[in-house]
Amino acid sequence: xxxxxxxxxxxxxxxxxxxxxxxxxxxxxxxxxxxxxxxxxxxxxxxxxxxxxxxxxxxxxxxxxxxxxxxxxxxxxxxxxxxxxxxxxxxxxxxxxxxxxxxxxxxxxxxxxxxxxxxxxxxxxxxxxxxxxxxxxxxxxxxxxxxxxxxxxxxxxxxxxxxxxxxxxxxxxxxxxxxxxxxxxxxxxxxxxxxxxxxxxxxxxxxxxxxxxxxxxxxxxxxxxxxxxxxxxxxxxxxxxxxxxxxxxxxxxxxxxxxxxxxxxxxxxxxxxxxxxxxxxxxxxxxxxxxxxxxxxxxxxxxxxxxxxxxxxxxxxxxxxxxxxxxxxxxxxxxx
Numbered sequence: 001x002x003x004x005x006x007x008x009x010x011x012x013x014x015x016x017x018x019x020x021x022x023x024x025x026x027x028x029x030x031x032x033x034x035x036x037x038x039x040x041x042x043x044x045x046x047x048x049x050x051x052x053x054x055x056x057x058x059x060x061x062x063x064x065x066x067x068x069x070x071x072x073x074x075x076x077x078x079x080x081x082x083x084x085x086x087x088x089x090x091x092x093x094x095x096x097x098x099x100x101x102x103x104x105x106x107x108x109x110x111x112x113x114x115x116x117x118x119x120x121x122x123x124x125x126x127x128x129x130x131x132x133x134x135x136x137x138x139x140x141x142x143x144x145x146x147x148x149x150x151x152x153x154x155x156x157x158x159x160x161x162x163x164x165x166x167x168x169x170x171x172x173x174x175x176x177x178x179x180x181x182x183x184x185x186x187x188x189x190x191x192x193x194x195x196x197x198x199x200x201x202x203x204x205x206x207x208x209x210x211x212x213x214x215x216x217x218x219x220x221x222x223x224x225x226x227x228x229x230x231x232x233x234x235x236x237x238x239x240x241x242x243x244x245x246x247x248x249x250x251x252x253x254x255x256x257x258x259x260x261x262x263x264x265x266x267x268x269x270x271x272x273x274x275x276x277x278x279x280x281x282x283x284x285x286x287x288x289x290x291x292x293x294x295x296x297x298x299x300x301x302x303x304x305x306x307x308x309x310x311x312x313x314x315x316x317x318x319x320x321x322x323x324x325x326x327x328x329x330x331x332x333x334x335x336x
Contacts, residue, residue: 038277039099042073045267046091047103048084054219054301055265058133058289059103061297062267065288083335084108085120092126096270098277103133106264107175110320114328115173115335128269129313130282132306133289134298135264137237138179138215139247140255141206141230146213151234152254154213158189165212166192168202173335176215178324179236179261181331186256206230215261218243218302236261243302264306266313282310 045063049055056078063074079087087102094100107115109123121127140151148154158165169176177193184191194211196202203221205211207229214221215236224230234253235241237260251257267285269278288294289305298305308316328334 038280039070039072041099044075044077044100045103046077046079046087048080048087050080051078054303057297061294062285062288066284069284069288088121096272098269098273098281102268103265104268109317111173111178111324113321114325115333117336126271128271128273128278129317130267130269130278130310131285132308132313133265133267134303135262135306136217136303137235138217138261139221139232140213140234141216141221142213142233143207143209144229144231146231148233150254151250155187155189155255158191162190163192166194168194168196168205168211168214170196170199170202173333175261175263178327179215181327183259185327185330186259222302
């Protein structure tokens with residue numbers, strides 16, 4: 001028979017055990033619910049590009065693909081003008097939780113810090129580049145009846161007649177302008193830059209011989225090339241384009257080896273986004289553009305996929321910044 005002390009201790013233990021067991025459901029009832037999967041609400045993709053055209057088309061492909069994957073509306077918001085600063089301002093004023101993303105031109109991340117003394121944004125402090133959406137390389141274009149049959153011949157004439165050859169672009173500091181200045185810097189040639197208000201007017205002026213040459217993409221200069229009014233001397237790319245296999249690279253055409261001139265866009269999130277969320281957005285965006293529909297659309301725009309990890313993209317941006325900073329400084333180009 002148990003002593004009175006043992007009986008009391010057993011009774012106390014039973015009471016404590018019941019209290020503990022009774023508390024478990026109460027604790028479970030007050031436990032924090034699991035965090036909802038990202039995004040959990042509608043998402044905006046702001047773009048500085050107008051409606052229509054290649055960059056807008058890719059942004060809308062991306063938005064449609066992400067909406068299907070996330071089960072949430074993903075809306076493209078076009079805010080063109082002001083060198084892209086209008087779109088960037090809207091992005092900076094939005095919630096910084098990843099529900100507002102922005103598509104930026106590569107120049108915003110690589111060249112603008114050198115073209116402007118003061119920017120309304122800090123690429124390091126304000127932007128987290130997630131992925132490159134596409135890349136498009138530029139061709140060196142000349143009139144169909146141009147005497148130049150190679151980049152080497154064009155450069156030789158430019159060296160023989162300093163400042164007498166001209167080329168065009170649609171603004172100061174765009175990829176066509178900076179690409180031509182890269183060519184000049186690599187060869188020592190001096191050429192005149194002519195600015196046009198519209199790309200159509202620019203390439204028409206090449207076709208009529210008012211310009212000695214310009215750089216153009218498959219989307220901008222391709223229609224006149226296919227119509228037999230322009231000729232592609234070379235492509236400023238590491239290798240020939242599968243769509244234009246007979247067009248040599250700049251190096252193959254007697255120009256400087258390794259000269260690359262391209263346009264590209266990047267999907268960007270706000271700095272401070274949790275790494276897991278940032279990586280989820282990048283992977284989902286990559287999957288959204290890895291479809292037969294997207295590949296067909298890319299080909300129609302003359303775009304090529306630009307696969308890269310976030311680290312590789314950061315390294316690419318840093319290299320582009322350094323490359324453009326040097327030619328901008330040497331050529332005294334400024335947008336201030």
